[in-house]
Amino acid sequence: MSVATSDAPTGAAAEPAAKKKRRGGPDRRPGLSRKLPYLLLAPAVLLELLIHIIPMLVGIWMSFVKLTKFFIANWSAAPWAGLNNYKVALDFDHAVGEGLLKSFGVTVAFSLATVALSWILGMAAAVALQPTFRGRGVVRTFFLVPYALPAYAGILTWNFMLQRDTGVVNHILADNLGLSSDRPFWLIGGNALVSLITVAVWKLWTFAFLTLMAGLQSIPRDLYEAASVDGAGNVRQWRNITLPSLRPVNLVLLLVLFLWTFSDFNTPYVLFGTAQPPAGDLMAFHIYNASFLTWNFGSGAAMSVLLLIFLMIVTGIYLLVTGRRSRRA
Amino acid sequence: MRLRSLVAAVAVSALGISLAACGGDDSGDSSGGGSGGDATLTYWASNQGTSLDNDKQVLTPVLEKFTQETGVKVNLEVIGWNDLQTRIQTAITSGQAPDVVNIGNTWAASLQATDAFLPFDGDAMTAIGGKDKFVPTALATGGKEGTDPTSVPLYGLAYGLYYNKAMFAAAGLQPPKTWEEMVTAAQKLTNPAKNQWGMALAAGSYTENVHFAFINAAQNKADWFDADGKPTFTGDGNVQGVLRYLDLMQKDKVANPSNAQYDNGTKSVNDFATKKVAMVINQNNADSSIVANGMKAGEYGVVPFPAPAGGEPVASHVAGINLSIFKNTKNKDAALKFVKYMTDAPTQTTLGKPFASLPVLKDAKPVFTTDATEAATFQDVYNNKSKPLPLVPAEDQYESTVGKAMNAMFAKIATGGTVTADDVKAALKTAEDQVAAGG
Numbered sequence: 001m002s003v004a005t006s007d008a009p010t011g012a013a014a015e016p017a018a019k020k021k022r023r024g025g026p027d028r029r030p031g032l033s034r035k036l037p038y039l040l041l042a043p044a045v046l047l048e049l050l051i052h053i054i055p056m057l058v059g060i061w062m063s064f065v066k067l068t069k070f071f072i073a074n075w076s077a078a079p080w081a082g083l084n085n086y087k088v089a090l091d092f093d094h095a096v097g098e099g100l101l102k103s104f105g106v107t108v109a110f111s112l113a114t115v116a117l118s119w120i121l122g123m124a125a126a127v128a129l130q131p132t133f134r135g136r137g138v139v140r141t142f143f144l145v146p147y148a149l150p151a152y153a154g155i156l157t158w159n160f161m162l163q164r165d166t167g168v169v170n171h172i173l174a175d176n177l178g179l180s181s182d183r184p185f186w187l188i189g190g191n192a193l194v195s196l197i198t199v200a201v202w203k204l205w206t207f208a209f210l211t212l213m214a215g216l217q218s219i220p221r222d223l224y225e226a227a228s229v230d231g232a233g234n235v236r237q238w239r240n241i242t243l244p245s246l247r248p249v250n251l252v253l254l255l256v257l258f259l260w261t262f263s264d265f266n267t268p269y270v271l272f273g274t275a276q277p278p279a280g281d282l283m284a285f286h287i288y289n290a291s292f293l294t295w296n297f298g299s300g301a302a303m304s305v306l307l308l309i310f311l312m313i314v315t316g317i318y319l320l321v322t323g324r325r326s327r328r329a
Numbered sequence: 330m331r332l333r334s335l336v337a338a339v340a341v342s343a344l345g346i347s348l349a350a351c352g353g354d355d356s357g358d359s360s361g362g363g364s365g366g367d368a369t370l371t372y373w374a375s376n377q378g379t380s381l382d383n384d385k386q387v388l389t390p391v392l393e394k395f396t397q398e399t400g401v402k403v404n405l406e407v408i409g410w411n412d413l414q415t416r417i418q419t420a421i422t423s424g425q426a427p428d429v430v431n432i433g434n435t436w437a438a439s440l441q442a443t444d445a446f447l448p449f450d451g452d453a454m455t456a457i458g459g460k461d462k463f464v465p466t467a468l469a470t471g472g473k474e475g476t477d478p479t480s481v482p483l484y485g486l487a488y489g490l491y492y493n494k495a496m497f498a499a500a501g502l503q504p505p506k507t508w509e510e511m512v513t514a515a516q517k518l519t520n521p522a523k524n525q526w527g528m529a530l531a532a533g534s535y536t537e538n539v540h541f542a543f544i545n546a547a548q549n550k551a552d553w554f555d556a557d558g559k560p561t562f563t564g565d566g567n568v569q570g571v572l573r574y575l576d577l578m579q580k581d582k583v584a585n586p587s588n589a590q591y592d593n594g595t596k597s598v599n600d601f602a603t604k605k606v607a608m609v610i611n612q613n614n615a616d617s618s619i620v621a622n623g624m625k626a627g628e629y630g631v632v633p634f635p636a637p638a639g640g641e642p643v644a645s646h647v648a649g650i651n652l653s654i655f656k657n658t659k660n661k662d663a664a665l666k667f668v669k670y671m672t673d674a675p676t677q678t679t680l681g682k683p684f685a686s687l688p689v690l691k692d693a694k695p696v697f698t699t700d701a702t703e704a705a706t707f708q709d710v711y712n713n714k715s716k717p718l719p720l721v722p723a724e725d726q727y728e729s730t731v732g733k734a735m736n737a738m739f740a741k742i743a744t745g746g747t748v749t750a751d752d753v754k755a756a757l758k759t760a761e762d763q764v765a766a767g768g
Contacts (some may be wrong), residue, residue, distance in 0.1 A: 072443055073444050096766045296766070
């Protein structure tokens with residue numbers, strides 16, 4: 001008994017000790033083991049704070065102050081404006097709010113059209129390039145040119161091409177094909193939105209193509225072979241195998257495309273320069289103008305926060321809806 | 330403790346990287362002695378010549394001479410016109426500013442309102458040679474009336490109506506003296522079938538457009554701001570003035586609708602130089618571009634931009650470039666020496682020709698052209714027929730909102746739409762509300 005009783009505690013103490021030994025090195029310095037991940041994360045967290053979080057917080061603060069030209073040299077002394085910048089931005093009967101609302105409408109139309117067209121083109125090209133054929137690599141590389149080209153150079157080239165008198169687009173339409181007797185304007189008036197969408201799609205669709213192509217390659221080939229044996233045609237295979245298999249890829253792709261297009265600044269800025277038409281007045285560009293051309297950085301910051309809130313709501317709803325559907329499926 | 334020190338070290342170095350990234354390339358250059366000697370000034374020059382490189386070539390020997398005379402080195406950066414205002418705003422906000430900067434003189438009152446620039450008060454004005462050396466109208470653009478200016482004139486510019494002598498002679502026309510004569514001549518010289526137009530307008534450039542909104546309204550004796558600095562954009566004189574200018578494309582049809590895409594003055598000047606149009610309204614620095622594009626000096630003449638019969642003879646705004654010193658400069662004395670040097674007669678004469686500028690100094694003669702008649706015409710416009718753009722803090726907002734409203738109206742006309750006086754009034758009302766919201 002005495003042996004048994006005396007053995008039990010010894011054994012219980014020995015077991016964890018043995019486990020400790022088995023886990024090896026880090027255990028000898030338990031403090032560092034626990035802290036190491038945080039230590040490794042620290043530079044990233046710090047830089048994230050400095051580059052994203054702090055400027056964002058400053059931006060939110062700016063939206064509550066009257067930061068006009070009278071205070072930009074000493075902007076920390078700008079007087080408190082409360083919700084006034086937001087009230088002005090959301091007063092749709094006033095010039096500022098009306099302008100923001102119009103810009104919002106243009107941005108919604110631009111974003112939906114650009115995302116839809118980029119996705120359709122990307123999907124069509126990805127599906128078309130699935131079968132192996134001679135020259136497939138060359139075609140793939142060719143498709144990636146817009147993605148590889150610096151955005152500024154690409155968009156500026158479009159600006160040259162879309163000039164009314166000297167642009168190659170009108171030269172082909174009017175002189176070569178004879179489709180139009182009068183040369184249309186592409187960068188002012190109603191066509192400006194069409195031009196903007198065209199250039200944005202040109203820039204974006206290859207990203208959709210790349211992503212979808214990667215997604216397609218993860219679908220097992222035997223699914224298609226089995227479907228083919230069962231007599232399913234290409235369209236049916238696409239609908240019943242490709243689309244459902246690509247669902248996770250599409251969820252992310254569509255969201256990213258939407259966020260990019262909705263806050264696109266480069267395309268209108270470079271395509272239209274200082275002579276941007278109302279049809280090209282996207283939100284990011286509108287906010288830039290509100291801040292820098294009318295020197296009202298408080299108002300511009302309020303518009304930015306409103307845009308951020310809108311995008312967060314849309315993203316939240318999107319993730320909620322698609323998440324529910326995924327769980328149901 | 331060791332961990333804390335490590336985190337602190339990472340934090341400090343990360344902060345260091347971040348601050349260095351924000352610092353830009355100019356802050357370090359500003360540190361130096363306060364009174365010349367081994368000081369180095371950073372100078373942002375606006376693009377005045379045919380290209381940024383051309384500006385560097387012109388300015389480098391002038392700045393070297395300044396260094397020889399004073400021992401003060403000058404770091405030069407030439408900035409394109411489209412970027413200049415944003416760069417200045419960023420410099421004001423960040424405090425990472427050059428010592429001396431060129432500004433468009435129409436921005437002077439707006440930039441003065443930021444309180445980021447050194448006022449040329451009694452001592453500073455004396456240090457640069459005294460206010461009496463400047464043409465009074467030019468000096469008046471330096472800031473709000475009744476205050477110490479925060480900028481002084483460097484290059485004077487004025488609008489003139491350039492006309493092609495051969496085209497006028499072939500059509501049996503005399504250079505126009507009134508708006509009506511100008512339109513009649515332009516119509517006679519317009520033949521769209523041959524792609525020949527009476528006039529070229531920079532109708533897609535908001536800065537050019539707002540200048541003509543201002544000049545045409547001034548010819549109607551109308552003002553854009555009241556005595557308190559409140560916008561009065563929708564007054565009848567302003568509306569009619571804007572409409573008169575728009576009508577050159579809309580009703581009179583003397584300008585190619587494609588001009589609605591001309592987002593800078595160079596394009597319209599090129600059309601004139603290549604003889605596609607008979608007339609162009611431009612500032613006197615167009616001369617170098619006209620000649621560079623193949624037109625010989627004797628082939629064109631210049632008259633003042635005409636007012637309608639019975640209107641006020643305003644032919645231009647007081648255009649040009651001013652020099653400002655940032656208040657936070659560490660080289661105040663050297664900066665004042667530099668401003669004096671740049672605005673003294675020998676430098677003005679040296680730069681007057683390559684930059685085609687009018688003298689901003691009293692009793693100085695224009696050197697930008699050898700054509701005595703042209704020189705006299707521009708000098709007369711600058712000294713006697715020009716009016717400064719509104720000298721109010723909201724001037725920059727006026728330029729952007731009214732200029733962009735005019736861009737949009739020209740675009741509407743070019744794409745087949747019609748712009749009535751009511752449309753102009755509505756557009757100006759929107760611009761006015763935007764300015765009021767910005768104040």
